[in-house]
Amino acid sequence: MADKLNLYGKAFDSRLLVGTALYPSPAIMRESVAASGAEIITLSLRRQSPAQQQGKMLWDYIQESGCQLLPNTAGCKTPKEVVALAEMSREIFGTDWLKLEVIGDDYNLQPDPFGLIEAARELVQRGFKVLPYCTDDLVVCRRLLDVGCEVLMPWGSPIGTGRGLMNKYNLQTLRERLPDVPLIIDAGIGAPSQACEAMELGFDAVLLNTAIARAQNPVLMAGAFRLAVESGRAARNAGLMLKRQTASPSTPTLDMPFWQQAVSEGEKA
Amino acid sequence: MQLMVNGEAITIQPGGKTVECLLQQLGYQGETFAVALNGDFVARDTYGEVALNEGDSVDIVAPVVGG
Numbered sequence: 001m002a003d004k005l006n007l008y009g010k011a012f013d014s015r016l017l018v019g020t021a022l023y024p025s026p027a028i029m030r031e032s033v034a035a036s037g038a039e040i041i042t043l044s045l046r047r048q049s050p051a052q053q054q055g056k057m058l059w060d061y062i063q064e065s066g067c068q069l070l071p072n073t074a075g076c077k078t079p080k081e082v083v084a085l086a087e088m089s090r091e092i093f094g095t096d097w098l099k100l101e102v103i104g105d106d107y108n109l110q111p112d113p114f115g116l117i118e119a120a121r122e123l124v125q126r127g128f129k130v131l132p133y134c135t136d137d138l139v140v141c142r143r144l145l146d147v148g149c150e151v152l153m154p155w156g157s158p159i160g161t162g163r164g165l166m167n168k169y170n171l172q173t174l175r176e177r178l179p180d181v182p183l184i185i186d187a188g189i190g191a192p193s194q195a196c197e198a199m200e201l202g203f204d205a206v207l208l209n210t211a212i213a214r215a216q217n218p219v220l221m222a223g224a225f226r227l228a229v230e231s232g233r234a235a236r237n238a239g240l241m242l243k244r245q246t247a248s249p250s251t252p253t254l255d256m257p258f259w260q261q262a263v264s265e266g267e268k269a
Numbered sequence: 270m271q272l273m274v275n276g277e278a279i280t281i282q283p284g285g286k287t288v289e290c291l292l293q294q295l296g297y298q299g300e301t302f303a304v305a306l307n308g309d310f311v312a313r314d315t316y317g318e319v320a321l322n323e324g325d326s327v328d329i330v331a332p333v334v335g336g
Contacts, residue, residue: 019336029334044335045303047275047328050296055331059301062332072335080308087310088303088330159336209336 003237005205007040007151007182008097008129010068014039015199016229017070017184018222019209020058028218030061036212036222040068042099045088062093070131072099077112079119086123098123099153099186100132108158109187113140117147124148133186136170138177145181152178153186153207156198160210162190165197175202192221192228199232200240273326281321289316291327302331 004011018038023029033041043062048055062069071089076082079102086098102119104112111134123130124147132144136154144152154174157163165171166188174183185198186207195206206229215221270281274295281294288304288311304311305328311319321327 019334021334021336023334042335044333045330046333048302048331048333049275049329050298052331055301055333056299058332058334074335084305084308084310085330087312088305091310091313092301092303092330092332 003233005182007131012039012068013037014226014229015205015233016195016225017042017186017205017207018212019207021209022213023218024213026057026061029213030065032212032218032222033065033067034222035219035226037226038067040070041065042070042072042207042209043093044072044074045085045092068097069093069095070097070099071095072133073101073119075103076101077103077115079115079122082115082119083122083126086128087126090128096127097129098131100130109160110158111135111155113137113143116140117143120144120149121147131184136167136174138170138173141174141178141181145178151182151184153184155187156185156194157188159187161188162211163188164190164194165201168201171198171203172201192224195225196228196232196235199229200235202236205229270321270323272321272324275327275329286320287317288319288321288327291321292316292329295329297329302329304329 005015014037016036016038017040018033018036019042020029023032071093073082073085076085082102090096100120102112102115104110113135116132116134120130120132130149131151131153132149133153134140134144141152157166182204184205184207185203189195189206189208190211198206212218212222212225272279272281281291306319307326
């Protein structure tokens with residue numbers, strides 16, 4: 001049976017979602033997204049005058065990419081701002097998928113759990129398919145499910161820090177207590193090994209941007225993340241061994257040569 | 270009439286009574302932008318009906334890269 005990622009009724013082969021920001025050039029961004037194998041990409045909206053053509057260039061790429069678009073509400077601090085930006089995103093991008101961000105702290109870009117739940121409730125009522133960028137708090141996650149979110153995106157660590165999975169206990173708790181909810185680690189992943197670890201822990205997918213875009217060779221790094229996510233997923237499906245406190249030989253001990261001899265010499269001593 | 274458009278004060282010509290008039294005066298074309306008036310979304314098919322008033326704040330946004 002194919003191991004698909006199912007989100008809001010759509011099935012995807014790739015379990016790596018990538019952002020489109022911070023790349024050295026639009027060309028490297030396009031090549032990196034392709035190398036990552038991602039089928040879902042994040043975007044945003046910003047003020048623009050008619051003279052600026054970046055919006056048009058990006059729009060042309062979006063049309064060609066064939067990816068599921070996941071517009072974000074980055075920078076929003078209140079549910080009112082979120083709803084307005086979400087509606088504008090839906091109109092422009094033609095999708096009701098939304099990466100919901102409500103920022104509660106400018107210093108570590110931590111999601112505001114209260115604003116998040118309020119905004120998610122309103123957006124679900126307006127027909128959006130909400131993927132909230134949230135903290136790893138079990139109760140907050142449950143509240144987001146209660147208001148109609150079908151996918152959750154807890155942070156690994158603050159956006160752009162590259163610190164990986166900061167609180168593995170909380171993340172493992174989420175996985176164990178919400179076994180049937182698609183969980184995507186969003187933000188804080190800095191290295192392929194960290195993405196692999198998230199997948200080994202049983203997370204359904206990983207969303208990242210900076211770790212690829214800010215690599216010295218973004219295209220090569222995109223491929224590295226692709227392999228890491230695939231590897232971690234395969235490992236999870238295969239079933240990891242349990243950790244042990246003491247050593248246990250992997251080579252058979254039976255019929256070890258010299259064994260008798262060593263015992264004999266020991267007896268002599 | 271004085272308006273704030275994308276955070277900048279502008280004066281629009283007489284006759285610029287609706288969002289549609291404003292967009293025409295400013296030169297916005299195509300469908301790769303969206304509009305909010307005083308923080309509320311304005312749907313594209315209502316541009317011709319939504320009236321502007323002195324001091325209104327208009328945001329006009331377009332796709333950008335994002336994480």
